[in-house]
Amino acid sequence: MGKADYDLLWGEATRTGRGRPAGLSRERIVAEAVAIADAEGLQKVSMKHLAERLGSGVMSLYRHVPGKDELVVLMYDSLMAGPMPLPEAGDWREILRRWGLGVRDLFNAHPWALTVATSERPMGPGEAGWVDDVIGRLTAVGMPAELGLIAVLTVDCFALGAVRPEINSGSGETDFFQFLADPVISARYPNLARLAEPGTADADMGGYFEFGLERVLDGLERHIETHR
Amino acid sequence: MGKADYDLLWGEATRTGRGRPAGLSRERIVAEAVAIADAEGLQKVSMKHLAERLGSGVMSLYRHVPGKDELVVLMYDSLMAGPMPLPEAGDWREILRRWGLGVRDLFNAHPWALTVATSERPMGPGEAGWVDDVIGRLTAVGMPAELGLIAVLTVDCFALGAVRPEINSGSGETDFFQFLADPVISARYPNLARLAEPGTADADMGGYFEFGLERVLDGLERHIETHR
DNA sequence: GATCGATGCGTATGAGATACGCTAAATAGC
DNA sequence: GCTATTTAGCGTATCTCATACGCATCGATC
Numbered sequence: 001m002g003k004a005d006y007d008l009l010w011g012e013a014t015r016t017g018r019g020r021p022a023g024l025s026r027e028r029i030v031a032e033a034v035a036i037a038d039a040e041g042l043q044k045v046s047m048k049h050l051a052e053r054l055g056s057g058v059m060s061l062y063r064h065v066p067g068k069d070e071l072v073v074l075m076y077d078s079l080m081a082g083p084m085p086l087p088e089a090g091d092w093r094e095i096l097r098r099w100g101l102g103v104r105d106l107f108n109a110h111p112w113a114l115t116v117a118t119s120e121r122p123m124g125p126g127e128a129g130w131v132d133d134v135i136g137r138l139t140a141v142g143m144p145a146e147l148g149l150i151a152v153l154t155v156d157c158f159a160l161g162a163v164r165p166e167i168n169s170g171s172g173e174t175d176f177f178q179f180l181a182d183p184v185i186s187a188r189y190p191n192l193a194r195l196a197e198p199g200t201a202d203a204d205m206g207g208y209f210e211f212g213l214e215r216v217l218d219g220l221e222r223h224i225e226t227h228r
Numbered sequence: 229m230g231k232a233d234y235d236l237l238w239g240e241a242t243r244t245g246r247g248r249p250a251g252l253s254r255e256r257i258v259a260e261a262v263a264i265a266d267a268e269g270l271q272k273v274s275m276k277h278l279a280e281r282l283g284s285g286v287m288s289l290y291r292h293v294p295g296k297d298e299l300v301v302l303m304y305d306s307l308m309a310g311p312m313p314l315p316e317a318g319d320w321r322e323i324l325r326r327w328g329l330g331v332r333d334l335f336n337a338h339p340w341a342l343t344v345a346t347s348e349r350p351m352g353p354g355e356a357g358w359v360d361d362v363i364g365r366l367t368a369v370g371m372p373a374e375l376g377l378i379a380v381l382t383v384d385c386f387a388l389g390a391v392r393p394e395i396n397s398g399s400g401e402t403d404f405f406q407f408l409a410d411p412v413i414s415a416r417y418p419n420l421a422r423l424a425e426p427g428t429a430d431a432d433m434g435g436y437f438e439f440g441l442e443r444v445l446d447g448l449e450r451h452i453e454t455h456r
Numbered sequence: 457g458a459t460c461g462a463t464g465c466g467t468a469t470g471a472g473a474t475a476c477g478c479t480a481a482a483t484a485g486c
Numbered sequence: 487g488c489t490a491t492t493t494a495g496c497g498t499a500t501c502t503c504a505t506a507c508g509c510a511t512c513g514a515t516c
Contacts, residue, residue, distance in 0.1 A: 010407050019493030020481040046472060057496035059474080064494095068473065118346040120396045123404060125416075132417040145423050154440035157389030158382070165381075168348045176351060179238050188353075189360040195373050212382035218450045219443030247462025248512040274503065285465035287505080292463095296504065 008070050009077060009124040024056055026064045030074045034110070037075065042112035045072075076116040077124030079106060084130040092143045093217050096155045099134055100213045103159035104166070111167045117160060143224075151220050158216045162209050236298050237305060237352040252284055254292045258302045262338070265303065270340035273300075304344040305352030307334060312358040320371045321445050324383045327362055328441045331387040332394070339395045345388060371452075379448050386444045390437050 013026075032053050036045050047068060051058040065071045087098050107114050123131075131152065138148035169176070177196050180186045186193045241254075260281050264273050275296060279286040293299045315326050335342050351359075359380065366376035397404070405424050408414045414421045 006406060010410070010413060016483090016492080018483050018491070020483095020495080022494060024494080047474085048472070051496095059476095059497075060495045062474070063496095114346050115343050118392050119343050123407070125407075128407065128417055128420065132419045135419040135423070139419065145419060149423055150436050150439060153393075153436055154386070154390075154443055157392075157440060158386045158444070160389035160392075161385030161387070162382075162389075164346050164385075164388075178234060179351070179353075179356065182238070185238060189356055191360045191363040191367065191373060192356065195363070195377055208378050208381055211378060212385060215382055215447030215451055216386070216440075216444055217447065219445065219447030222446045222450060223443055244461080244514095246460070246514055248464080248514095250463060252463085275505085276503075279465095287466075287507095288464050290505070291465095 005070065005073060005122045008066060008073065009122060022064070024054065024060060024064055026074070029054065029061055029064055030071065030078050033071055034075050034078060037112040038110055042072070042115070045075075072116055073121055073124070076113055076121065077126040079110055079113055080124075080126030080130050084133055086134065086137055090141075092138050092141050092148075092151070093221065095134065095137050095141065096151060096217060096220070097213065099152060100155045100159040100216075103156060104163050104209060107160075107163045107167060114160070114164060114167060147224075154220065155213070155216055158212060159209075162212055166209065233298065233301060233350045236294065236301065237350060250292070252282065252288055252292055254302070257282065257289055257292055258299065258306050261299055262303050262306060265340040266338055270300070270343070273303075300344055301349055301352070304341055304349065305354040307338055307341055308352075308354030308358050312361055314362065314365055318369075320366050320369050320376075320379070321449065323362065323365050323369065324379060324445060324448070325441065327380060328383045328387040328444075331384060332391050332437060335388075335391045335395060342388070342392060342395060375452075382448065383441070383444055386440060387437075390440050394437060 029050070033045050033050055036050065036053065047058050047061055051061055054061075061071075065074065084099070084102055086102070087094055090098075107117070131149075134152055135145055135148045138151070139145050143151070165176070177192060180189065180193055180196045186196075257278070261273050261278055264278065264281065275286050275289055279289055282289075289299075293302065312327070312330055314330070315322055318326075335345070359377075362380050363373055363376045366379070367373050371379070393404070405420060408417065408421055408424045414424075
């Protein structure tokens with residue numbers, strides 16, 4: 001992904017007014033693709049299926065989007081088109097907490113987006129807007145911008161990684177430690193087996209996202225205190 | 229992914245000795261697929277390409293692997309077939325630091341594995357072994373197993389999220405903040421623009437993985453101190 | 457040897473992305 | 487109005503892939 005993707009996301013549309021007016025639009029295509037992905041999964045987003053939904057021919061889509069891969073990039077960035085919901089007031093910790101929880105909400109609402117997020121992709125206008133916003137908010141409450149950037153990145157990385165188990169268990173994944181049910185196999189993993197004994201390991205893991213997030217914030221807080 | 233994947237990963241091979249002996253083996257197929265993915269990317273792992281490399285017919289592969297999706301799951305788990313390299317000695321912090329750095333090394337060595345890791349998948353024997361090992365090590369140095377599990381999960385989540393920018397920049401991605409070069413666009417992101425001014429933002433981000441990891445460990449440390 | 461049970465694999469099928477080129481519908485200039 | 491120009495819509499053909507099916511093959515067992 002190089003120049004092509006850059007132009008795709010950041011290039012301006014130059015419309016002269018001449019020529020047949022467009023019935024389709026990039027926005028409508030991307031929005032419908034997102035709707036399909038939300039409802040049926042990213043795998044069901046095929047050019048054919050998408051065209052049917054839009055009531056158009058398959059090849060018409062290519063007038064507005066270079067190809068499937070690029071469409072997915074656009075779908076992803078469109079999720080961050082609006083402002084990231086951040087609290088009206090609060091210190092840096094509250095802001096970053098909301099960032100983490102907001103990321104979590106985003107990916108729970110659009111599970112397909114997680115694999116997109118972890119694949120190679122350029123930063124688009126939506127994502128840039130979110131990052132710019134949060135850094136502005138953090139500097140406003142006294143956090144240096146350099147620290148703000150790396151702090152957001154840290155929280156973001158954690159949230160990105162931590163949301164996966166949530167998404168997957170939500171989609172009806174079988175018990176995470178299902179294999180421990182077999183005594184022969186279970187014997188091979190004594191430490192895990194011991195953990196599974198008391199109650200369901202899943203149940204114990206219920207609040208791990210919040211737990212981990214607070215630990216990350218604690219760590220940032222200690223850093224700030226130490227380097228004051 | 230349900231029962232089928234479970235059996236795939238955890239089921240025993242029952243060979244009676246009767247019948248034509250196998251020239252291919254699941255292990256060889258998976259290993260070759262990993263080699264292709266490492267060298268050319270996961271996208272280049274097609275059944276055709278794989279069969280050519282193995283000197284076999286395409287359909288022969290299906291005698292040993294149910295299908296492409298399942299093959300990818302096997303490829304992923306095979307990365308954790310050996311023991312996770314953990315330090316001989318050290319406190320919980322050192323152990324978890326190594327875990328985080330080990331995860332980072334793993335995904336840098338096998339960039340294709342990151343999208344697999346973030347997709348829906350069951351836990352396999354390899355991964356289970358790693359988790360079991362580290363919990364054993366942590367309990368050995370005095371950390372309760374319950375806390376150990378959630379602590380590993382926290383570090384793991386961070387590492388998983390944080391390794392992505394590394395992988396992508398390593399594969400020749402253009403500048404993360406390339407779009408700031410255009411003054412018109414740059415003006416829309418004042419906070420990012422200000423950050424980009426002094427030096428390359430990328431350069432400043434050099435040690436963000438280590439930074440974030442230490443913050444996560446700090447956070448866990450504070451938790452332990454508080455709940456002693 | 458005859459049989460059985462597994463493997464190896466060629467062929468056929470169907471889904472999916474997309475290059476190409478023609479048609480249709482607007483505007484701009486006359 | 488008429489025509490050239492420009493852009494959108496899209497049918498058809500092609501290429502890549504995964505994979506279902508069925509037959510051939512090969513060793514061990516009886």
